[in-house]
Amino acid sequence: MNGVHDCGGMDGLGPIRRVSNEPVFAHDWERRTFALMLVANANSYWNIDESRHFIERLDAVHYLQSTYYEHWIHSMEAMLIEKGVITQQEVDAKIAAFSAKQGTQQCR
């Protein structure tokens, strides 16, 4: 499938930005996303090409504006739902519960 991910040779994507002494993970959520993707797939729900294909299915504008591990979390969620491991309702409920909890914490 062609798409914005297939960017070899494309012009206009901006300068290459490097960071000295970059940590392996910039944030804890990146750490958790990385490990979650690999450990969840100890159950062999998907293969590596399939997981990349789910990233390639992300909206093109979103793909370019979001970071690497954001691609991972969105594709992992979509894969788990499409494969029937979890449901959208379960994800939404959990997100609502955590959002509420976070809101309470911020009020303290």
Add this chain to the structure above:
Amino acid sequence: MSAHPRAHADDDEQGRPANHGHHHAPPEDILVRVRALEALLVEKGLVDPAAMDVLIDAYEHRIGPHIGASVVARAWTDPDFKARLLKDANLALEELDVSRLQSEDMIVLENTPEVHHVIVCTLCSCYPWGVLGLPPNWYKSPPYRSRVVREPRKVLQEFGCDVAPETEVRVWDSTAELRYMVLPERPAGTEGMTRHELAALVTRDSMLGVSKVAAPIEAATA
């Protein structure tokens, strides 16, 4: 290497420019989403949080470019090993107990005064995890992926990597099944060095082909 351009002060940790427009999903939403997904999978008994911690520790503390550097130092000091490494990297890496965690095939490319090899994954982020650990953000970014195949010499120049005009530049596009590592040129002035000392000179970027290994005197003053 002071020639390396630094990221701008207003970039975030990802090397992503600040204030460049709207994000589809702001980081706060992402944070909640990650926690929610992890909690859901743990509750269902599909993920063991302890296994996650083991994996994180491995990639933050144990698996990284030092492994590739020891492979390079061995190849520089053991011609028979080097021959085996260039002929069949899978077998040669097994000799050194270097695992290929995503069960990919490996090819090691030797940089010489005649040919300079550079590695990319234009479609995504394929990278030789077993020898280099996880890739830096620039390697996974569309600007590197798009440009290095179109204007490799210019990109190398930006990385501070001088490649002579008469040297051929070859760019290798990695896939999930086949990944590459560069065997950089051994710098002059390292004849008496031990394998351990040599390994300390070898950088991640030199094993990707976007830089060369500096001679010890340069390395000491860089």
